[in-house]
Amino acid sequence: MSYDTSTIDQETQDAISVDQAKGDFSFPENHKFDAGVGLSSDTVDYISNVKDDPDWVREFRHKGLKTFLDKPMPTNWATKDLENIDFDKIRYYLSDGQKPKRSWDEVPPEVLETFERLGVPEQERAFLAGVEAQYDSEAAYSNVKEELEKDGVIFVNSTEGLKEHEEIFRPWFGKVIPTGDNKFSALNSAVFSGGSFIYIPKGLKVKHPLQAYFRINSENFGQFERTLIIADEGSEVMYMEGCTAPKFETATLHSAVVELVAMKDAKIQYITVQNWSSNVFNLVTKRGMAHEDAEIRWIDCNIGSRLTMKYPGVVMKGERARGEVISIALANDGQHQDTGAKMIHAADNTTSNVISKSISVGEGRSTYRGQVHIPKNLKGCKNNTECDALLINSHSKTDTYPAITVRGNQHVTQHEASVSQVSEEMLFYMEQRGIPEAAAMSLAVNGFINELAQEFPMEYSVELKRLVELEMEGSVG
Amino acid sequence: MMTMTTPAWFAELQEAAQAEYESLPMPTRKIESWRFGNIKQLDFEGFTPEDQTNITLSIPDLPEGVICMPFEEALEKHSDLLQQYFMRNTPRLGSEKFAALHKANVKGGLFLYVPDDVVVETPIEVNHSLSGSNKISFPHTLIITGKNAEVSVLDRFGSANNEDAGLCIAVNDLIAGEGSRLTYCALQEVNLTSRFIQINETTVERGATAKAFTLNTGAQWARNESLSKLNGEGGHSDMLSCSIPSGTQQFDQRTFQHHAAPHTNSDLLYKNSLHENAKTVFSGLILVDEDAHYTDAYQTCRNLMMNDTAEANSMPGLEINADQVKCSHGSTSATISDEEIFYLRARGIPPHKARRLIALGFSAQAVDKIGNEVLESAAFEAIERKFATL
Numbered sequence: 001m002s003y004d005t006s007t008i009d010q011e012t013q014d015a016i017s018v019d020q021a022k023g024d025f026s027f028p029e030n031h032k033f034d035a036g037v038g039l040s041s042d043t044v045d046y047i048s049n050v051k052d053d054p055d056w057v058r059e060f061r062h063k064g065l066k067t068f069l070d071k072p073m074p075t076n077w078a079t080k081d082l083e084n085i086d087f088d089k090i091r092y093y094l095s096d097g098q099k100p101k102r103s104w105d106e107v108p109p110e111v112l113e114t115f116e117r118l119g120v121p122e123q124e125r126a127f128l129a130g131v132e133a134q135y136d137s138e139a140a141y142s143n144v145k146e147e148l149e150k151d152g153v154i155f156v157n158s159t160e161g162l163k164e165h166e167e168i169f170r171p172w173f174g175k176v177i178p179t180g181d182n183k184f185s186a187l188n189s190a191v192f193s194g195g196s197f198i199y200i201p202k203g204l205k206v207k208h209p210l211q212a213y214f215r216i217n218s219e220n221f222g223q224f225e226r227t228l229i230i231a232d233e234g235s236e237v238m239y240m241e242g243c244t245a246p247k248f249e250t251a252t253l254h255s256a257v258v259e260l261v262a263m264k265d266a267k268i269q270y271i272t273v274q275n276w277s278s279n280v281f282n283l284v285t286k287r288g289m290a291h292e293d294a295e296i297r298w299i300d301c302n303i304g305s306r307l308t309m310k311y312p313g314v315v316m317k318g319e320r321a322r323g324e325v326i327s328i329a330l331a332n333d334g335q336h337q338d339t340g341a342k343m344i345h346a347a348d349n350t351t352s353n354v355i356s357k358s359i360s361v362g363e364g365r366s367t368y369r370g371q372v373h374i375p376k377n378l379k380g381c382k383n384n385t386e387c388d389a390l391l392i393n394s395h396s397k398t399d400t401y402p403a404i405t406v407r408g409n410q411h412v413t414q415h416e417a418s419v420s421q422v423s424e425e426m427l428f429y430m431e432q433r434g435i436p437e438a439a440a441m442s443l444a445v446n447g448f449i450n451e452l453a454q455e456f457p458m459e460y461s462v463e464l465k466r467l468v469e470l471e472m473e474g475s476v477g
Numbered sequence: 478m479m480t481m482t483t484p485a486w487f488a489e490l491q492e493a494a495q496a497e498y499e500s501l502p503m504p505t506r507k508i509e510s511w512r513f514g515n516i517k518q519l520d521f522e523g524f525t526p527e528d529q530t531n532i533t534l535s536i537p538d539l540p541e542g543v544i545c546m547p548f549e550e551a552l553e554k555h556s557d558l559l560q561q562y563f564m565r566n567t568p569r570l571g572s573e574k575f576a577a578l579h580k581a582n583v584k585g586g587l588f589l590y591v592p593d594d595v596v597v598e599t600p601i602e603v604n605h606s607l608s609g610s611n612k613i614s615f616p617h618t619l620i621i622t623g624k625n626a627e628v629s630v631l632d633r634f635g636s637a638n639n640e641d642a643g644l645c646i647a648v649n650d651l652i653a654g655e656g657s658r659l660t661y662c663a664l665q666e667v668n669l670t671s672r673f674i675q676i677n678e679t680t681v682e683r684g685a686t687a688k689a690f691t692l693n694t695g696a697q698w699a700r701n702e703s704l705s706k707l708n709g710e711g712g713h714s715d716m717l718s719c720s721i722p723s724g725t726q727q728f729d730q731r732t733f734q735h736h737a738a739p740h741t742n743s744d745l746l747y748k749n750s751l752h753e754n755a756k757t758v759f760s761g762l763i764l765v766d767e768d769a770h771y772t773d774a775y776q777t778c779r780n781l782m783m784n785d786t787a788e789a790n791s792m793p794g795l796e797i798n799a800d801q802v803k804c805s806h807g808s809t810s811a812t813i814s815d816e817e818i819f820y821l822r823a824r825g826i827p828p829h830k831a832r833r834l835i836a837l838g839f840s841a842q843a844v845d846k847i848g849n850e851v852l853e854s855a856a857f858e859a860i861e862r863k864f865a866t867l
Contacts, residue, residue: 394799394800399794402793406788409783414810415808
């Protein structure tokens, strides 16, 4: 039995296209503000002027630009494909100059139609406590349920956050991820626009998730949202983000920075379901800081994009803080999912857990890259890392590159990784019972990720399984 | 430099190697193969190649056809064989520059050629002794086994005294021909002022089994690069290591399991027990080439942290480009659990002795896999010598 699938039949091609079509549409551009093509200090000033930035933000941007220009591409360890990003051909800021609307009725018709087609308003009615919908550089819609607002929850875009709530925003902004953390966090610092600012007051447990949806509509556009979530003592919040872009002829860049701060006893869950079109460079820096007894969980699902480089991290700064990364990646033809986790233990008795499952289909490549760091003079730190990779076809590829540093004898770390295939016996067993090979393969893959898919809220988990099924169609010839 | 007549091809090779050494850049920590590494240890300022090698070969009675002699003698008598096999490949694990330096200055060591179907029962033993202060030694080990041949070698590295700071840049190439069995055991016990670089390359042909074991107990700093390339179906490679650093010793180990043919398997087990302020780096990579289907490759690195000031860095990596492969890697860092100590104390063994016993047993697990009694007991003795100093 051979799994060579160099030829994909029309039927399965159509099945895949159905899914692609969901996000693959765009409207004519209607931008009042356009920073033009390429990046210079004029671009940065243009963005600052349009957004009417306070001086400290303008300075922050210029410092970001300088750091970005000074830093080399990390191709000493990362893929050479990064060199194909042409920073001079990207458009760094596009907006229609409108403030985010609090009612879908006020949102421009084509933007409304975009998000209707992506099902955002429907999900909001069904189960969300608040939604922000970003269209290119700025949020088109932003709303949070009234009762939450009364309780003191702040859920606004980053521009409003830094202006209206400077006293909470500024002390943490750029503190979890410094500008110079990497080349792309520096780039984001220079040209950031959009993204969410969330503050959850002390002791408040937000029952329903807050959601942000990031949509790229314009060709050659770079989206650089900046999100900061602060959960004050004893509070809890779940935040979900979704992303799509239409398939353009040229490459698109998405480079976000997401910072989470969980104060004492707080709990933040951050859920991503990314389904970028296959020419998006998705280079995202995500890190959380967990204080005493706090917990930060990143639940990250990466499907789509040309290249994703994303290693959500947790700095466990307070005693007994917990960090967790649960990651599912699916790399199809022409895609490279370079994902992982970064766990920095900075206090006694902190624990971290990383579970990563990746699936490589066709000529897809999935990579796990991880770092676990336990410095000296600490005790009782624990890390568990598990990476499982599933290879579907003979040209599928997978890599694992963890780095674990442990100082001292009062800690426990373990790392395990495995690579496997869907066994011929398993497929044979199912085929014998009348399940066609393709369906059997799909079942096997869903079984592989099932345990992790359950970590997502039900609505997302169903969507996720459906996406995986669609991606798997045509993988078996 | 050679006292005997040096073949022209070799002189040319050495000249080119010297030029290569000079043109290659010094490694930096930015290079992945030196990540977490200690670049400062690569400063050889004031060191000069040793004038006199201090190597003795213990050669048992050998079956007919076996060639076993010091490197220089082989260069004279079996120039053709050496030309064919001597440092055929550029190392890929970070020490290209130092391999070139070795090539340009190689002196002393073992050349061993076992023809088809010949079995050498008794291990061949080589003793290296670093002597002189600020001297660099460049010993070479080249072992070639023909079809279905069998041989084992014990390579010991020590120092003439405890004071002289030496540097050893050793290269060993193990070439296991079809269906052959090649076992190699290196015991590194040089003094604590010396530094040690070992570059190993093992090539495993169809149906062959190669086992390479390295013990590190000596040296203030040691870097081991070990590459195993599986070229033919049914090839099997065991890569084993046992390290027991203490004091401020630092061991930096890089491994590469390269599966270039289908139906091959490799098994790596590295055991480090870290005492006092010791530091280790383990970086391993399994690479399965596109057509190397039905590969089984395993990689395990275990760190036993005996003190609160020890540091272990692990980077167990995989790169899989084929399917129908079974690969796994695991890395753990932990200390001895209270239960284990309690179990032994309940049997009347005092705590410090219990800890030592457990650490000893931990280290010995890699030795058990060598599968050759003489080599195993030599390795055990070296482990015990180290534990006696702790």
